Amino acid sequence: MRLNGFRYIAKFPPDLKKFVLVAAPHTSNFDFPLAKAAFYLMGMRVRFLAKDSLFKGFFGRLFYLWGGIPVDRSNKLNMVEQLKEQFDKVDELALVISPEATRKSVEHWKSGFYHIAKGAGVPIVCGYIDYDKKEAGVGPIIYDLSDIHKVEETMKEFYRNIGAKVPGNYNPDFTVGS
Secondary structure (H helix, E strand, O other), X not given: OHHHOOEEXXXXXOOOOEEEEEEEOOOOOOHHHHHHHHXXXXXXXXXXXXXXXXXXXXXXXXXXXXXXXXXXXXXXXXXXXXXXXXXXXXXXXXXXXXXXXOOOOOOEEOOHHHHHHHHHOOOEEEEEEXXXXXXXXXXXXXXXXXXHHHHHHHHHHHHOOOOOOOHHHOOOOOEEOO
């Protein structure tokens, strides 16, 4: 991070042990290593979802070591239910999800992060990398998940002023699917 001129902003309650961490904006392959470095510097051990093809061969072992959870996109199992169960089984879990689900601009963010957090009874933490300010960190922590539209508004307000690596690939006026 420091080699690239970035700093991290650690505004994180140390007693928060289980949460879904939204990672946005996600517009470049550079987002992953910068985010991983920021989490390390903040003392967070995070888990993340990635397509199963990344978990093969030499680099596959690295993805497991880095906290990766492989996802078989061809399998129609209910991933939200499986991840809610994972939260029940452990004392600590920080699950990173990029709801854009791609590095391209999208109108709608996938709502799985919301349903996982609500079902597991854990908060949503808004994580970010701001390329304009050259900083990474966490923003609002959303505990009240009773209304997906209120969650969406809180997130839009926060992420509206975050600079993406590839601005054309980011839509700050996103909606969260229900």
